[in-house]
Amino acid sequence: MVRKKRLRTPDEARRELEAQGLTIAGWARANGLRPRHVYDVLSGRNRGKFGTAHAIAVLLGIKTGEAEREAV
Template sequence: MLPNRTREEVRDAFSAHGITVVEWARAHGFSPDSVYAVLLGRTRGVRGEAHRIAVALGLKSSAETPNPMVWPSNGPDRPVETQQEGRMSNN
């Protein structure tokens, strides 16, 4: 399992990949406002969407996703399926 990233490392990764937070959020099905809240530390990511965002960004680890950060490879308008999406249900 990889060590968790810091918020600064995640922000640097966005710059290095030339992608905006909004593009990443939309590609992963998250609210851009919620992603910004997690990145700025306004939300700790303990449960719900904030937790899923923190895991997807690599700020937190999860037993289901040991290396969670996935950058969109299909362009910003086409979401990338992550490991989590296949396991989640709408129940």
């Protein structure tokens, strides 16, 4: 049986980064992303439907799908 991974809420994603001792900006830079884009996805200003925002949401575990390397 394949178990689906439970999606995180943006608050859960923030807490997970904090628990790992990572700042949002540091995590963004480590993943080749602009910190402002990550903040926008986590705050809900950007829903992460397309492109880079979609990739960010997938990497954070907020959304299912695949993070396209071109978008990141």
